[in-house]
Amino acid sequence: MKKNQVIINTDIHKGTINKNIYGHFAEHLGRGIYEGIWVGEDSSIPNTNGIRNDVLEALKELHIPVLRWPGGCFADEYHWKDGVGPRENRKRMVNTHWGGVVENNHFGTHEFMMLCDMLGAEPYISGNVGSGSVKEMSEWVEYMTFDGESPMANWRIENGKKEPWKMKYFGVGNENWGCGGNMTPEYYADLYRRYQTYVRNYGDNQIYKIAGGPNVDDYNWTEVLMQKAANLMDGLSVHYYVHPGGFENKGQAVHFSEAEWDVSMQKTMYMDELITRHSTIMDKYDPDKRIGMIVDEWGAWYDVEPGTNPGFLYQQNTIRDAIIAGVHFNIFHQHNDRVQMANIAQMVNVIQAMILTEGDKMLLTPTYHVFDMYKVHQDAERVALDLHVDTIQENGFTYPQVSASASKAQDGTLHISLCNLDKSNSVSLDIDLLGINYSQATGSILTGSEMNTKNTFDNPDQVKPQVFTGLKIQGNSLKVDLPSKSIVVIAIS
Numbered sequence: 001m002k003k004n005q006v007i008i009n010t011d012i013h014k015g016t017i018n019k020n021i022y023g024h025f026a027e028h029l030g031r032g033i034y035e036g037i038w039v040g041e042d043s044s045i046p047n048t049n050g051i052r053n054d055v056l057e058a059l060k061e062l063h064i065p066v067l068r069w070p071g072g073c074f075a076d077e078y079h080w081k082d083g084v085g086p087r088e089n090r091k092r093m094v095n096t097h098w099g100g101v102v103e104n105n106h107f108g109t110h111e112f113m114m115l116c117d118m119l120g121a122e123p124y125i126s127g128n129v130g131s132g133s134v135k136e137m138s139e140w141v142e143y144m145t146f147d148g149e150s151p152m153a154n155w156r157i158e159n160g161k162k163e164p165w166k167m168k169y170f171g172v173g174n175e176n177w178g179c180g181g182n183m184t185p186e187y188y189a190d191l192y193r194r195y196q197t198y199v200r201n202y203g204d205n206q207i208y209k210i211a212g213g214p215n216v217d218d219y220n221w222t223e224v225l226m227q228k229a230a231n232l233m234d235g236l237s238v239h240y241y242v243h244p245g246g247f248e249n250k251g252q253a254v255h256f257s258e259a260e261w262d263v264s265m266q267k268t269m270y271m272d273e274l275i276t277r278h279s280t281i282m283d284k285y286d287p288d289k290r291i292g293m294i295v296d297e298w299g300a301w302y303d304v305e306p307g308t309n310p311g312f313l314y315q316q317n318t319i320r321d322a323i324i325a326g327v328h329f330n331i332f333h334q335h336n337d338r339v340q341m342a343n344i345a346q347m348v349n350v351i352q353a354m355i356l357t358e359g360d361k362m363l364l365t366p367t368y369h370v371f372d373m374y375k376v377h378q379d380a381e382r383v384a385l386d387l388h389v390d391t392i393q394e395n396g397f398t399y400p401q402v403s404a405s406a407s408k409a410q411d412g413t414l415h416i417s418l419c420n421l422d423k424s425n426s427v428s429l430d431i432d433l434l435g436i437n438y439s440q441a442t443g444s445i446l447t448g449s450e451m452n453t454k455n456t457f458d459n460p461d462q463v464k465p466q467v468f469t470g471l472k473i474q475g476n477s478l479k480v481d482l483p484s485k486s487i488v489v490i491a492i493s
């Protein structure tokens, strides 16, 4: 292959890209739920049954397939019964994990299910293993899904919901190696076996059970869980965040150096190694790949914005984050035989968010636009793609200049997503297309003039998709000029 050449063979199919890879995560953390999504029915911010309309409308555009809630670390301290019944009677508690603020439980099971309905997203509930009982978990499932007479179903009906909800995805604990109970893998595997026993399928509601997975590269955790409990799980979660400076001093979201750009790109590419190595262990116990890898927390996590509550994890979002998101998706696609879901952390106002709000104002982040541009890959058929590009080696960090993926939609349109990770140089690619007759190619591009170009409440459209003009059809190939730090999605038909 020549340098800067991409060969796409649309006759070689690589399996469906599960739309759930485009999933989200909303935790009771900072202004993620309260203010960001839930403002209450009496708010002066226009809302539908308490959910703010501006955020809702913007999120609908993304076709969010699945939404994880209520945590995160919050999940293993959450007692669901505090969050049902008349709101004025709900228990006020302390959100001990996130800032020690009052949690009034106004956003509970009914409100979450309503939000999922409004978004057209499947609910993914994280149950409490760390500080909750087996009974509490089993009663929650009964409350949500039992269609008949039972104490929990009767209570749900009393609380205004006659028909049970459909609830497919259920996580049995979260980060049980850490905030979810500081357990050893052996101990958690035993607890997982026990708790999941009582996560029942009622009627035709079939639950996809997700076991709490490893901390980043804790391969032993995966080994032990698979060895002891593979037959009792449908999915195993994996969490990995890009912290440019490490967990203690993560680095700033906006004011960062070139070296921090480089380390961010290298750490983004690390997701590929992680998935590969955890998959290899899973293959040993599950060669048919029945069990999905569920990357239910990922994203770039920086220091909080100066002056904001350190427990609220509020950070800005730049073109760097957009590239981090695009590269993650290309990696997830590459592993579509094993990765069946991924949930970015988090949806609004927390870590690598889609949307930031300030009072009644809101803005769409560069990351939002990547989710929007890439949604064409949801449930599409991945096709073979070979890529030959330079490797960047700068400031002691190494990463490829370009990341790419291609898929065929049901109507036959081919979509190619390309990220130029290079902060300074553009790149010209020759894309050879095999197995497809086409007459037109169009595209959109997201880029910024600086490494840290961002959207602000005063200037919310600084980073937004534009029509891509750096594209030429030449016989059976496309010539594509990718500017530095850009994301491009091309549609070919």
Ligand code: AHR
Pocket: 027, 071, 072, 073, 074, 174, 175, 297, 345, 346, 351
């Ligand atoms: O997303 C923020 C936190 O990161 C989650 O609560 C926890 O699961 C992870 O450590």
